[in-house]
Amino acid sequence: MREAPSRQTTEGKVYNVTGGDWEDVLGEIRDDRIVVNFGPQHPSSHGVLRLVFELEGETVTDCRPVIGYLHTGIEKNTEFRTWTQGVTFLTRADYLSSFFNETVYCLGVEQLLGVEAPARAQLIRVLMMEMNRVSSHWTTIGPTGMELGALTVMTNSMRAREKCLDVFELITGLRMNHAYIRPGGVAQDLPEDAPEKIRDWIKEMQRELAELDRLVGAQPIWVNRLKDVGWLGVDGCIALGITGPLLRAAGLPWDLRKTEPYLGYETFDFEVPTDDRGDSWSRFVVRVAEMHESLKIVEQVLDRLEPGPTMVDDPKVAWPAHLSIGPDGMGNSLEHVQKIMATSMESLIHHFKLVTEGFRVPPGQTYTTVEAPRGVLGAHVVSDGGTRPYRVHFREPSFVNIQCLPALVEGGLLSDVIPCIASVDSLMGGCDR
Amino acid sequence: MTGPENPTDQPAGEVEKATVFSDAPADLPAPKHGMFGVEGSGDTTGFGGLVREPWNPPPAQRPYGGYFDEVVDALAAAYPQFDAAVEKVVVDRGELTLHVAREHVRELAQVLRDDPALRFELLSSVSGVDYLGTRNRLHAVYHLTSMTYRRRVRLEAAVSVEDPHLPSVTAVYPTADWQERETYDMFGIVFDGHPALTRILMPDDWDGFPQRKDYPLGGIPVQYKGATIPPPDERRAYR
Numbered sequence: 001m002r003e004a005p006s007r008q009t010t011e012g013k014v015y016n017v018t019g020g021d022w023e024d025v026l027g028e029i030r031d032d033r034i035v036v037n038f039g040p041q042h043p044s045s046h047g048v049l050r051l052v053f054e055l056e057g058e059t060v061t062d063c064r065p066v067i068g069y070l071h072t073g074i075e076k077n078t079e080f081r082t083w084t085q086g087v088t089f090l091t092r093a094d095y096l097s098s099f100f101n102e103t104v105y106c107l108g109v110e111q112l113l114g115v116e117a118p119a120r121a122q123l124i125r126v127l128m129m130e131m132n133r134v135s136s137h138w139t140t141i142g143p144t145g146m147e148l149g150a151l152t153v154m155t156n157s158m159r160a161r162e163k164c165l166d167v168f169e170l171i172t173g174l175r176m177n178h179a180y181i182r183p184g185g186v187a188q189d190l191p192e193d194a195p196e197k198i199r200d201w202i203k204e205m206q207r208e209l210a211e212l213d214r215l216v217g218a219q220p221i222w223v224n225r226l227k228d229v230g231w232l233g234v235d236g237c238i239a240l241g242i243t244g245p246l247l248r249a250a251g252l253p254w255d256l257r258k259t260e261p262y263l264g265y266e267t268f269d270f271e272v273p274t275d276d277r278g279d280s281w282s283r284f285v286v287r288v289a290e291m292h293e294s295l296k297i298v299e300q301v302l303d304r305l306e307p308g309p310t311m312v313d314d315p316k317v318a319w320p321a322h323l324s325i326g327p328d329g330m331g332n333s334l335e336h337v338q339k340i341m342a343t344s345m346e347s348l349i350h351h352f353k354l355v356t357e358g359f360r361v362p363p364g365q366t367y368t369t370v371e372a373p374r375g376v377l378g379a380h381v382v383s384d385g386g387t388r389p390y391r392v393h394f395r396e397p398s399f400v401n402i403q404c405l406p407a408l409v410e411g412g413l414l415s416d417v418i419p420c421i422a423s424v425d426s427l428m429g430g431c432d433r
Numbered sequence: 434m435t436g437p438e439n440p441t442d443q444p445a446g447e448v449e450k451a452t453v454f455s456d457a458p459a460d461l462p463a464p465k466h467g468m469f470g471v472e473g474s475g476d477t478t479g480f481g482g483l484v485r486e487p488w489n490p491p492p493a494q495r496p497y498g499g500y501f502d503e504v505v506d507a508l509a510a511a512y513p514q515f516d517a518a519v520e521k522v523v524v525d526r527g528e529l530t531l532h533v534a535r536e537h538v539r540e541l542a543q544v545l546r547d548d549p550a551l552r553f554e555l556l557s558s559v560s561g562v563d564y565l566g567t568r569n570r571l572h573a574v575y576h577l578t579s580m581t582y583r584r585r586v587r588l589e590a591a592v593s594v595e596d597p598h599l600p601s602v603t604a605v606y607p608t609a610d611w612q613e614r615e616t617y618d619m620f621g622i623v624f625d626g627h628p629a630l631t632r633i634l635m636p637d638d639w640d641g642f643p644q645r646k647d648y649p650l651g652g653i654p655v656q657y658k659g660a661t662i663p664p665p666d667e668r669r670a671y672r
Contacts, residue, residue, distance in 0.1 A: 009629065068634040073650075076643055080650050080665045111526050238554050238580070241608025259583055363488035364525050367558065367576045367587060378558050380574060384488055391644075395558035395576070403611050432634055 038417075040069045044147040046421045047428035051405070058413050063406040067399075070432040078392045082358030083109055084319055086389050088179040090379075093394055094430025095176055096139050099125070099132040100372040101430075102181035105392065107262065108368040108381035109183040112361045115317060120308040121185035122263045127301040128171070128180065129370070130294040131198070134205060135164030136373035137287045141212070144284070144422035148225050153216055160208040167201050170194060173330070183359075184318050185311035195302050202295050209291060226281035230408040230420035233278050240407065241400045244375025245290065246424065248274045249282035256371040268297050280423035290373075317359050320351040358387040374398055374425055394433060398426035493524035500584050501529045507550035512541060530587045538573075538590050539600040539626070545577055545586070546605055553577035553586065556602065559612035561620035565646035569593045571622050575602070592622060601627040619644035 006013050034055040039045035048069035054062035074093050078086040090105050091098040103125050110116060117125070138161040145153025165175040171194055172180040172187070180187050216222040232240075237247045247254050255272040257265040273289030275282035311318040320340075324333035340348040363385040369378040375397030382391040401424050408420040496502050501524055508531075509515040518537035523530040533541055545553040555578040562572045569591035577586050592599055601624035603609045613624040614633040621642035624630055632639060641648055652664025662668070 009631070014631075068632075068636070071634040073643065076650060077665070114526075239607045241556060241606070241612075243555075254580060259580075364490065365530075365562075365574075366526055366528060367585070369557070376557060378576065380558060380560050380576065382562050391560075391562045393558070393560035393562075395560070399611065399615075400608060403608065 036414075040066070044418045044421070046143060046147070046426065047431075049402070049421065049426070049428055049431075051417070051421075053414065053417075055414060058415070060409050060412055060414055060417060063409050063417075065402050065405050067402065067428070068432055070428045072433065074433045075392055075394065078389050080388065082387055083183055083361055083389060084354075084358060086392060087182055088177075090392065090394070091177050091179050092429065093433045094372070094374070094377075094396065094398060094427050096427055096429075097132055097136045097373050097377075098176060098178050099128040099181060100370055100377050101394070102179065103129060103263075104368055104370045104372075104377050104379040104394075105381065106181050106183045107370070108366045108379045109361060111366045111368060112364055112381060112383050113183070113317060113359075114362075115184060115312050115314060117185045117312060118309045120189075120306065121310045123301050123305055124186050124190060124310060125181055126263050126265070126268075127198075127298060127305075128168075128186075130297045130301070131164055131167060131201075133294045133373045134291045135161050135168075137291050138164065140287060140373075140422070140425045141284065144419065145216070145222075147418050147422050148222070150216065150219075150222060153212070153222075156208070156211065156215065160205065160212075163201060163204050163208075167194075167198060170197055182311075182319055184314070185309070187319070188323055189310045190305075195305065198298065198302060202299060205291070205295055209288065212288070223281065226279070226284055226419050226423070227277075228279050228281075229412065229416045230280045230423055231278050232404055232408055236404070236407060240404045242375065242404050244371070244373070244397050244401070245283050245286045246375070246401060246404070248272065249286045250278035251276045256369055256376060260369070262368075262370060268300050270294075270296050280419045283423040283425075315347070315350045316354075318354075320347075320354055360385060360387055361389075369395075372397055374427065374430070375401060394430075396430045396433065398428070398431035399433075402426045402431060490521075490523045490525055490530070492521045497522065497524045497529065499527075500582070504529060504551065504584060504586055505531075507548060508541075508544065511548040511551065512544045514540075528585065528587060530589055532589050532591070535590045535592055535599050538575075538588065539602055539605065541588065542575070542577075542602040542605045545588075551579065552581040553579045553584075555580055556606035556608050556612075557585075559602075559609055559616055561616040561622055561644065563620060563644065563646045564591075567591075571597055571620050571645075573599055573616060573622055594621070597622045598625055599623070600625050601630075603627055618642070621645065 036053045036055055037050070038053060039050035040048040045051070050066040050069065052064045052066060053060050074089045078089050081089065086105060087102050090101045093101050138157045142154045142157025142161070145151065145157065168178060169175050171190055172178040232242065232246065232250060234247065234250045234252045236242070237250050237252070243254065251274055253272045253274045256262070258272055270293045273286050273293060275285050320336070322333045322336035323330055326334070340351050361383040363383050365380065365382040367378055367380050369376050371377075376395065377397055378395030380391070380393040380395065381389060384390040405420065405424060408424070409417045412420075497505065505522060508519070512518060514537065518533050518541055519531050520534055521532040523532065542556075545551050556575060557578045558576040560574050562574060564570045564572060571594060572589050572591045575588040577588065579585070590599055599622055601609065601613055603613065603624075604626065610628070611633060613627055614630060616622050617624060617630050618632045618635050619642055631637065635643065650664065650666035652666065654664060655662045
């Protein structure tokens with residue numbers, strides 16, 4: 001029999017099983033442990049997550065998460081693009097909460113540059129992030145239902161999320177991967193009908209949330225599958241670095257929007273929902289409550305929006321994007337082309353230098369954080385003074401939070417693993433980057 | 434931005450001289466002169482500042498401002514070997530950085546977590562930075578958050594490629610487990626005492642450490658309408 005490649009480590013012999021030699025491994029291990037490989041391609045694994053279980057009957061005795069299947073080198077890639085182009089890559093990391101990725105990176109770049117986005121741009125960022133939180137939580141709750149066999153929860157949630165994506169498309173032009181928030185502000189102002197459409201959207205979301213509540217709020221199978229499953233307390237959360245809905249479901253109201261406010265969050269009126277059970281049910285309850293709170297913030301942003309610039313007034317930083325829709329699609333507006341081509345030599349120079357070379361960022365490093373739907377999202381941005389990021393590291397809540405999976409599932413039933421994975425809600429795009 | 438093909442320690446003038454070589458053999462392409470078509474330096478204008486000194490943040494002077502003085506004083510009081518452990522205190526852009534000697538990282542983490550005046554309960558992030566061209570080029574960077582006092586501090590420890598060893602902080606902060614694995618995976622920094630320091634994002638049998646600055650981005654040339662576009666790390670670009 002061909003032996004699987006292996007090597008000795010501090011934990012004993014480790015087999016390198018790539019390429020379907022699983023049977024060889026099982027053949028060599030001569031004891032009664034049942035090793036079950038779960039994923040990376042499995043309809044209930046919430047993405048390309050692979051788990052290797054050891055079972056005793058139906059009970060999970062050991063769980064090892066294996067990640068990296070979606071590693072695309074986003075951090076390395078940003079080192080070869082300009083600071084502005086970096087947004088285009090980082091928005092794809094956690095692709096369900098793109099606006100958070102864009103914002104945290106732009107806050108870091110702005111801190112290095114020593115500029116601050118204008119008030120309207122900051123409000124638009126808050127607006128986009130809170131709408132994004134709603135759409136992201138829909139994409140948590142929907143697959144949870146699908147993985148537990150409640151397909152209507154999935155289809156309803158996806159319908160609700162699609163309405164969120166419609167608003168994103170109206171504002172940014174894209175459903176996902178927007179690259180809308182840029183260093184210094186946002187790519188362009190809201191379209192004129194956006195506030196009205198967003199108010200309609202809020203009503204839609206309230207209807208959808210009410211329907212979700214009617215559908216599963218007291219549905220006995222749903223409640224029983226989630227309650228008392230996957231418990232993790234506050235101490236465990238902090239030791240493992242778990243933040244976001246998991247930490248708040250365990251009872252600690254740690255939300256950066258309140259504890260370390262950014263972008264003027266301290267001026268908004270909203271609550272930080274918490275629960276005290278620390279199980280999958282609590283996480284579901286906290287997420288639904290957070291969606292209601294986000295809708296409140298969106299409404300307050302709409303009330304406060306006033307006309308103004310959406311990009312810093314610095315021609316050496318502000319991307320020269322003065323876009324308008326012409327007969328041949330969207331492009332630079334005629335006034336802007338007229339200005340740079342016919343009247344203002346300086347504008348032309350700035351346009352050319354910014355688009356070809358980009359701006360330079362003074363050397364230094366920052367660590368900025370925002371409260372993303374999955375927890376604390378941090379960006380460690382390092383500049384060497386050049387036109388490209390020297391290093392961008394994302395502290396991804398998905399990456400850190402998956403570490404708690406063994407703590408949640410070990411000792412429980414194999415069937416309870418599914419709600420645990422779903423309630424941790426790690427997005428593999430963000431986890432692997 | 435530095436790399437083996439574009440070392441920044443090479444003065445731009447030398448690059449120009451190499452390309453504007455007057456007695457080149459006849460079978461080589463004709464040397465290029467002037468502002469356009471200059472190869473090697475990357476910068477075709479010459480106005481962008483071709484040579485940059487590696488940035489070395491200056492040590493901060495007292496008072497550091499804000500809560501930084503309190504944090505540094507509390508750490509000095511709680512950790513007897515403070516002077517040997519903390520090599521430099523940097524305050525930049527409203528953030529406090531302690532450059533620490535690598536052998537003290539674990540003990541410092543323990544004190545920072547447990548001392549009642551410090552209470553940095555949450556290790557937010559561990560990441561690496563490769564400052565190619567400096568002596569201890571691999572930096573491990575720890576971002577700590579105090580949830581009690583709502584404060585932050587950054588620890589930075591530098592090691593060399595030849596001896597990339599650091600004590601692991603997993604015993605103090607279990608969350609460092611995967612983050613140290615990622616830093617090992619991407620930079621080759623070896624965290625001694627880590628329970629299972631294996632690759633995490635790259636395949637187990639991968640060679641090299643992708644986030645190091647001398648590791649190429651890779652990629653293949655792209656054909657577009659008959660022209661060939663080189664991969665991103667080989668394209669001519671402003672640095």
